[in-house]
Amino acid sequence: MMTQLANTQKIGSVMVVGAGIAGMQAALDLADSGYYVHLVDRSPCIGGLMAQLDKTFPTNDCAM
Amino acid sequence: MNINIVTNTELETVEGEAGNFTARLVNYPRYIDADKCTGCGQCAEACPVVAVNEFNCGLDCRTASCIKYAQAVPLVYTIDRASCIGCGICETVCLAKAIRYDDQPKRMELNVGAVILSTGDEVFDPTRFDTYHYATLPNVVTSLEFERILSASGPYRGRLMRPYDREEPAKIAWLQCVGSRDLNQSDNPYCSSVCCMYAIKEAVIAKEHARESLDAAVFYMDIRSYGKDFERYYERAKEHGIRFIRSRVHSALPSGDGDVELQYVDEKGRLQSEIFNMVVLSVGFQVSRETMELAGRLGVDLDAHHFVKTKSFTPVATSRPGIYVCGSIQGPKDIPQSVMEASAAAAATGVLLTDSRWTQTRQKQLPDETNVRGDRPRIGVFVCHCGINISGMVNVPEVRDYARALPFVVYVEDNLYTCSQDTQVKMAQVIQEQGINRVVVAACTPRTHEPLFQETLLNAGINKYLFEMANIRNQDSWVHNDPHAATEKAKDLVRMAVSKAALLEPLRDTELDLNPKTLVLGGGVAGMTAAKALADQGYAVDLVEKTTQLGGQAKSLYKTWKGESIQDYTHRLVREVEQHPLIDVHKSTELLKVDGFVGNFTSEFSNGTGERFSLQHGITIVATGAHELKPNEYLYGKDPRVITSLEIDKLFIQNDPKLQQIASAVFVQCVGSREPHRPYCSRVCCTHSVESALDLKRRNPAMDVFVLYRDIRTYGEREDLYTEARRQGVIFIRYDLDAKPSVSVNGERLQVLTRDPILDRPVAITADLIVLASAIEPSDNENLARFFKVPINEDGFFMEAHAKLKPVEFATEGVFLCGLAHYPKSVDESISQALAAASRATCLLAKARVSVSGMVAETNPALCSECGTCVSICPYSAPYFNERGKAQINAALCKGCGLCTASCRSGAIRLQGFDDAQIFAMIESV
Numbered sequence: 001m002m003t004q005l006a007n008t009q010k011i012g013s014v015m016v017v018g019a020g021i022a023g024m025q026a027a028l029d030l031a032d033s034g035y036y037v038h039l040v041d042r043s044p045c046i047g048g049l050m051a052q053l054d055k056t057f058p059t060n061d062c063a064m
Numbered sequence: 065m066n067i068n069i070v071t072n073t074e075l076e077t078v079e080g081e082a083g084n085f086t087a088r089l090v091n092y093p094r095y096i097d098a099d100k101c102t103g104c105g106q107c108a109e110a111c112p113v114v115a116v117n118e119f120n121c122g123l124d125c126r127t128a129s130c131i132k133y134a135q136a137v138p139l140v141y142t143i144d145r146a147s148c149i150g151c152g153i154c155e156t157v158c159l160a161k162a163i164r165y166d167d168q169p170k171r172m173e174l175n176v177g178a179v180i181l182s183t184g185d186e187v188f189d190p191t192r193f194d195t196y197h198y199a200t201l202p203n204v205v206t207s208l209e210f211e212r213i214l215s216a217s218g219p220y221r222g223r224l225m226r227p228y229d230r231e232e233p234a235k236i237a238w239l240q241c242v243g244s245r246d247l248n249q250s251d252n253p254y255c256s257s258v259c260c261m262y263a264i265k266e267a268v269i270a271k272e273h274a275r276e277s278l279d280a281a282v283f284y285m286d287i288r289s290y291g292k293d294f295e296r297y298y299e300r301a302k303e304h305g306i307r308f309i310r311s312r313v314h315s316a317l318p319s320g321d322g323d324v325e326l327q328y329v330d331e332k333g334r335l336q337s338e339i340f341n342m343v344v345l346s347v348g349f350q351v352s353r354e355t356m357e358l359a360g361r362l363g364v365d366l367d368a369h370h371f372v373k374t375k376s377f378t379p380v381a382t383s384r385p386g387i388y389v390c391g392s393i394q395g396p397k398d399i400p401q402s403v404m405e406a407s408a409a410a411a412a413t414g415v416l417l418t419d420s421r422w423t424q425t426r427q428k429q430l431p432d433e434t435n436v437r438g439d440r441p442r443i444g445v446f447v448c449h450c451g452i453n454i455s456g457m458v459n460v461p462e463v464r465d466y467a468r469a470l471p472f473v474v475y476v477e478d479n480l481y482t483c484s485q486d487t488q489v490k491m492a493q494v495i496q497e498q499g500i501n502r503v504v505v506a507a508c509t510p511r512t513h514e515p516l517f518q519e520t521l522l523n524a525g526i527n528k529y530l531f532e533m534a535n536i537r538n539q540d541s542w543v544h545n546d547p548h549a550a551t552e553k554a555k556d557l558v559r560m561a562v563s564k565a566a567l568l569e570p571l572r573d574t575e576l577d578l579n580p581k582t583l584v585l586g587g588g589v590a591g592m593t594a595a596k597a598l599a600d601q602g603y604a605v606d607l608v609e610k611t612t613q614l615g616g617q618a619k620s621l622y623k624t625w626k627g628e629s630i631q632d633y634t635h636r637l638v639r640e641v642e643q644h645p646l647i648d649v650h651k652s653t654e655l656l657k658v659d660g661f662v663g664n665f666t667s668e669f670s671n672g673t674g675e676r677f678s679l680q681h682g683i684t685i686v687a688t689g690a691h692e693l694k695p696n697e698y699l700y701g702k703d704p705r706v707i708t709s710l711e712i713d714k715l716f717i718q719n720d721p722k723l724q725q726i727a728s729a730v731f732v733q734c735v736g737s738r739e740p741h742r743p744y745c746s747r748v749c750c751t752h753s754v755e756s757a758l759d760l761k762r763r764n765p766a767m768d769v770f771v772l773y774r775d776i777r778t779y780g781e782r783e784d785l786y787t788e789a790r791r792q793g794v795i796f797i798r799y800d801l802d803a804k805p806s807v808s809v810n811g812e813r814l815q816v817l818t819r820d821p822i823l824d825r826p827v828a829i830t831a832d833l834i835v836l837a838s839a840i841e842p843s844d845n846e847n848l849a850r851f852f853k854v855p856i857n858e859d860g861f862f863m864e865a866h867a868k869l870k871p872v873e874f875a876t877e878g879v880f881l882c883g884l885a886h887y888p889k890s891v892d893e894s895i896s897q898a899l900a901a902a903s904r905a906t907c908l909l910a911k912a913r914v915s916v917s918g919m920v921a922e923t924n925p926a927l928c929s930e931c932g933t934c935v936s937i938c939p940y941s942a943p944y945f946n947e948r949g950k951a952q953i954n955a956a957l958c959k960g961c962g963l964c965t966a967s968c969r970s971g972a973i974r975l976q977g978f979d980d981a982q983i984f985a986m987i988e989s990v
Contacts, residue, residue, distance in 0.1 A: 010083035011177035012420030014413055017075050017358075018183035021399055022391025022406040026180050029410035031066040032907035034421035038174050040070045042354075044094060045136040048184055052119065052208060054215040056399060056868050057265040057297055 015040060020048020066425045069138060073172075078179055078362050082386025082416060087174045093167035095143035096129070100162035102486040103131070103139035105451075107154035107163070115147035117219070121209040123227060124219035129154050133217060134451055139484060177417045178386050180409045181372065183358065185349035185392045188243025188250060196239070196316045196345060202228040203322045203342045207238075207259065210266055210344045214273060224273040226342040228322035233278070233341035236270060237326055238263040239313050240284040244348030244396075245783055254369050255783040256348030257396040260288045263346045264301045271304060281307040281340070283328065286775035290747045291398065292867065292887040293857070295738060311336075316343055331821055349396045362387060369781060371395045376624035376892035377633050380409040380899065388412050395780050400871040401893070407872065408899035411597045414906055418601045421910060431525040433570075436501040441472040441566040444500040445558065446491065448482035448507035450537055457541035459551040463506065466555045470562045475500055482507050488520045495524035502565040506534040506558045527570035529918055529977055534561035556990060563989040564982045571918030571976050574955050578663035578914050579682035581606065582905060585655065585848070588616020589634065589891060590883025590898040591687035592641045597902035599646035603909050606679050607641065608650045608669065614638045616689050617884065622713040623759075624891050625751050625782050631717060658684075658851035661956045662878025663914045667851075683878050683905045684852065686862060687898065690884035693736045693839040698807040700836055705814055706807065708735075708838045709752050716759060726767055729760055729833040730816045732805060733773040736839035739801070744859050747888040749837035750777040754785045756835065757794045769794045770829055772805050772818055797827065807834060840888040852879045853940065861887050872901040877914075880904055919977040920958035921965055925950040927972035934964035934973060 014030050016023045019041035027039045039046065076088045096107070111127035119132045128148040129141050143154070143163075155163040187208050190198045198204045203226045205213070216222035226233045240263060244256040264287075267280040287308065289298040302308065311328040319325040324343045330336050351370040359366050365373040365383035372382055372389045380388045390405035391397070397405075414421075445467040449455035464478040475498045479487045482505055494500065503526075505517055510533045518528035534557040544550040580603055584595045587609030595605040613619070615638055621630040641647055652672030659666045663682045670676050692710050699706045707715075715723055731753040737746040750773065757769045771789075773796060778786040790796065798821050799805055805818035816829045842860035849856045854874040855863040862881050865873040872880050880901040883894045908914065921942070923934075928950045934943040935951065942957035943964055951972070953964070965975045974980065 010417050010420045011085075011175055012417055012423035012425070013174075013176050014178045014180060014417070015075075015085075015087055015174055015176040016180045016182060018181065018391070018393070019069070019071075020182060020184045020391060020402075022184070022402040023180070023182035025403050025406035026182060026390055026410050026413075027067050029407050029903045029907060030413060031425075033410065033414055033903070033910040034425060035066070035177075035413070035417065036424035036426070037067045038070055038176065039067050040073050040075060040089065042072070042074050042183075043132070044071050044140070044142040045132050045138060046069060046071065047132075047137070049187075050399065051133060051135075052121075052211060054211045054218070055265065055269055057261055057268075057294075 012036065013038065018048070019046035021050045023048070065428055071138065072142070075358060076361065078387070083177050085176050085179060085386060087176060087179065089172050089174065091170040091172055093164070093169060094140065095145060095148075095164055095167045096141050097162040097164050098138060098140045100160045101140040102160050103141065103484055104160070104480060105131075105141070106157045106159070107141055110153045110157045112151060112153065113147050113149055115144060120212045120219045121206070123209060123212055139481075177420060178388065178413045179362075180413065181359075181362075181364065181382065181387065181389045181393060182391045182406065182409075183352075183355045183393050185396065186352040188252065188347040188350055190242050190345050190347055193242065193249050193345075195314060196242070196343075197318065197324075198345060201316070201318055201324060202226075203233075203324055204316055204345065205342070206345050206347045207262060207266060208347065214266065214269055222273065224270055224278075226322065231341075232275060234276060235279040235281075235340045236267070236342045236344060237324075237338075237340040238267060238280070238282045238344045238346055239316075240282065240346045241312070242345040242347050243350065245285065252348055252350055252369070253783060253787060254396065254781045255288065255779050257288070257779045258398045259346040259348055260284065261291070261294055261297070261398070263344070264289070264298055264306070266344065267306045268301055268304060271306070279307070281309055281338075283309050283311055283313050283326070285310065285312055286777065288775065288777045288779050290745045290777045290779055291400070292744075292861070295743055295745045299743065332824060333822070349392055351393065355393060364389075367781070368784075371781065376626050376628050376890075377895060379892045379896045380405055380412050386416060397780065399868045401896075403869060404871050404897050404900040406900075407903040408896045411899040411903035411906065414903065415597060415600045430522050433527055434501070434525050436526065436530065436570065439501055441502050442474045442498070442500050443470075443472045443502045443504060443562055443565050444475040444494060444498065445470075445473055445477075445504045445506065445562065446482050446487075447476070447478040447536075447558070448505065449478065449480050450507060450541075451481065454507070454537050454541045457544060457547055457550045458536060458554045459547065462551055463536070463554045463558060467504075467506075467558050467562065470559060472502070472566045473562060474498060483513055483516055488516070488523075491520050492524040495521070495526060501526060502530050502532070502568055504532050504534065504558065504561045504565050506536045506554065506561065508537040509533070509535050529571040530565075530568050532561045532565040532568065534558050559989050560986040563985040567979065567982045567985055568977075573918045574916040575913050576663050576916060576956055578908060578912055579665075579680055580604065580909055580912065581679075581681045582683040582685060582909070583608065583665065583667060583679060583681040584685045584687060586616065586687035586689050586883065586885065587611075587614040587649070587651070588687060588689045588883060588894075589618045589637065590689070590894045591616070591685070592637050593895050593898035594685045594687060594882055594902045594905075595647050596637070596641055596644065597899050598905060598909070599644050601906060602646070603906070604646045604648075606648045606650060606681065608653045608655065610652070610654055612652050612672070614641060614649065614651070617691065618891060620710045620713055621891065622716040623755065625755060625785065626892075630891060655848065655851065661954070662908070663956070665878070683880070683908060685880045685882065685901050685905060686848065686852070686854075686885055687881075687883040687901075688843055688845065688848065688885045690840050690842045690861075690888065693841045695735050695836050695838050698732060698735065698805075698834060698836055699809070699814075703809060703814065705832060706834045706836065708836050709749060709756070712756055712835050716756070723760065723763055726760070726764070726832045728768040728829065728831045729757070729770070729835065730829055730831045731757060731769075731771040731835045731837060732816075733771065733837045735836040736841075738774065742839055742859070745777065746837075746840045747777070748840070748890050751782045751785060751890070753835065753837045754778055754789045754794070758785065758789050758792060761789075761792045761794060765792075770816075770831075771796045772799050772816070773797075774799065774801065840884060842885065845885065852876055854879060861885065872897060872904055878908060914956075916956050917960060919960040919975070920955045921953045921960070921962070921973050921975045923951050923953055924972045924974070925952075927970045929970045929972070931969060933967050933969065937963050937967050939963070
């Protein structure tokens with residue numbers, strides 16, 4: 001009975017902790033597939049380490 | 065819309081259980097009201113404080129009130145109270161009245177069903193490497209500092225300079241493995257996985273940026289270019305003249321004038337010394353103390369190197385149910401692997417919370433669209449300064465005033481950043497107040513910003529296609545250096561855009577139903593994992609396998625690199641997939657033909673008995689795998705004691721007693737990989753051989769085990785296996801491609817001849833078993849590629865839509881990729897990628913409908929001469945002959961490229977949004 005109750009009470013929102021490239025991608029996938037996402041980061045803005053990179057190989061695309 | 069960005073916030077605790085957690089967080093003060101700040105930057109301009117800019121790694125300065133970088137999201141300033149002197153100037157200049165000196169930390173609670181940890185790693189601080197003098201020599205920098213130096217938005221605006229005297233260096237050295245593969249000065253014995261490639265990239269780009277010729281040298285132990293297209297990049301770097309020197313440098317010494325002398329021992333054991341103008345330390349990753357503490361508070365287990373502990377078969381699940389993990393906090397990894405894992409974590413979360421999908425999300429309420437058809441055009445023009453990106457070269461107010469006098473223009477305005485959030489609100493207001501029915505934005509490129517402005521149009525109640533952009537940045541201010549001419553060109557571009565805008569018509573996006581069924585091609589671990597992840601979320605799957613059994617390559621594999629049994633796992637997975645009520649398994653089945661497009665595919669198959677049948681599906685996942693190359697060298701096939709990696713796994717699985725009797729075993733690496741005709745690295749073979757060598761040693765510690773290799777590529781925490789193998793007495797001997805080992809029969813036993821580079825003399829090894837680490841070869845994917853119109857790379861593997869950011873997607877919508885068909889990878893990586901493919905598919909499936917752009921071609925049957933040129937020329941098969949024999953365009957397949965329009969001899973095709981009349985109006989106004 002208890003487990004059944006717990007099943008029906010699952011919450012359709014997710015907290016993603018850390019908003020670097022991985023956290024942002026996870027948040028986008030979840031929001032696009034029907035979940036409300038809280039994207040939490042310690043820093044004043046999202047982006048993480050990748051925002052500090054210049055270009056990425058092998059395509060030499062701008063990291064920003 | 066459904067992502068709530070919570071910055072300046074730390075997670076304290078998570079209570080509850082999977083499906084229902086309560087998270088407690090602390091929100092640290094920004095001292096600027098995020099709701100009021102417009103990101104205008106007045107406060108930073110007025111701030112008198114000079115503080116070290118951490119974002120540029122301390123290479124330049126910032127003010128106390130700051131943003132990290134111009135494109136920051138959210139674009140809200142923060143006051144750094146540690147450096148703020150409290151002078152109050154910012155408060156007086158802030159027109160938005162956003163400054164809050166008395167801001168306090170706030171506690172908050174969130175109720176969530178699941179948690180994903182993705183806090184990443186920190187870069188290693190090399191200060192304690194006193195022999196490299198990082199702390200004392202200004203021209204010894206870390207690789208991250210060098211990234212900022214190269215960056216156009218960095219401290220030197222992209223000019224290659226060294227910090228000491230801002231001179232361009234003529235010689236730069238990169239030192240690899242600083243804070244990785246090292247227990248001497250750091251505690252990080254693992255490989256950081258990414259440093260080899262970023263060092264090569266930095267060297268290549270530095271050479272491009274250098275005005276004089278640059279001598280770039282990389283000092284390394286093993287080059288680990290194990291990823292897709294990495295080896296090619298490495299080979300190209302060598303052709304560009306970048307020197308690769310195999311040595312671990314022991315000292316970097318000051319050498320006058322800011323130069324640095326490197327002292328090292330070369331491979332032959334000779335002491336060498338060379339002077340460089342600048343030295344870059346390729347620093348590795350480690351888990352930060354904060355992350356370790358967070359894991360402790362959450363009750364999430366860490367492994368020996370403090371990364372979040374996971375199992376190979378559940379690579380994104382932590383030890384605490386309902387808490388998932390992705391990115392480099394789970395182990396050092398590169399961007400594509402992080403992106404895949406992120407989607408994988410989303411898929412795992414989706415399986416947990418599938419019953420509550422769409423229960424917490426919000427739907428956007430859009431105002432009704434105003435019908436503007438037939439109305440006289442009323443054009444609004446917004447000219448962007450883009451900070452100083454445009455206004456540094458173009459006189460923006462002059463362009464604005466010029467636009468005011470153009471036909472049909474009723475409103476003009478210039479903005480510091482037209483794309484900023486506050487401008488969007490204002491733009492929507494202006495559109496409504498002024499009755500504007502066409503909008504022109506003169507700013508940057510529609511590629512990145514058109515969707516944003518179109519959304520603003522929708523919010524203002526007008527059709528999103530009544531919009532035109534003039535690119536006065538990328539095509540003007542960035543590429544010219546005469547302000548007057550640049551301003552004139554900006555006027556031309558704006559005039560062209562306005563003349564086109566006057567002729568724009570509202571267009572409709574088409575919405576189509578999506579068939580909720582998915583076809584998964586390939587019944588290996590990747591295909592089965594993807595199928596199960598979708599079926600567990602309630603979506604039906606047809607799983608098609610060419611052979612008589614599910615399991616793929618995993619059927620022949622012994623253990624994962626973490627030591628788990630692949631056989632047990634595969635048997636369990638096969639059983640679960642075969643018994644799943646939502647998965648239909650079709651074995652001995654081959655794909656013959658595919659028709660349709662995202663949401664509505666029809667595919668034809670033949671099964672083992674030659675019977676034909678067809679399936680309808682909305683999504684396709686390609687997981688057709690790859691196989692081990694059968695070598696034709698080293699006596700393979702001629703002597704039964706010469707076997708491949710998979711064949712030794714078979715002996716391990718069967719626990720063959722003859723393994724005990726071997727006195728000497730030799731592993732030969734790179735058999736068929738990294739050769740001119742197959743230039744890629746097969747990624748998994750180094751780890752596999754080292755693992756097998758260890759297994760042989762465990763069975764018989766007296767056995768002599770040799771590994772002949774070119775570079776050992778036990779990336780990430782797999783490095784532990786390499787360290788352990790050397791500890792157990794496995795002997796590693798390097799060889800060069802131009803002096804490959806040779807194998808011969810010597811009496812009763814085998815003999816391997818190779819040249820030891822350290823002894824610099826030939827070595828003969830007597831062996832009873834030779835294991836060839838044979839390459840992983842792609843299947844013949846030609847037909848499949850044609851069926852789905854997806855590309856194959858030079859090596860025969862499928863090519864994803866974007867190497868970094870779309871690692872499981874194809875350019876063809878609704879078709880996804882995972883497993884060995886993408887590139888060689890280990891079982892845990894295949895599982896991650898399969899979950900990622902399932903997650904990307906779910907993003908379409910969950911919405912149940914697909915939207916097709918209104919910017920598509922349209923035919924006029926009265927003019928069509930039925931010549932068929934459009935049908936044959938279209939790369940997407942969008943045009944077809946309808947029942948009346950006239951050409952018609954399938955809007956769902958059309959990408960709006962315009963090929964058919966341009967090639968139609970009868971002028972019967974128009975591309976909506978790029979009408980002849982609109983294009984001619986632009987041309988005529990030049």
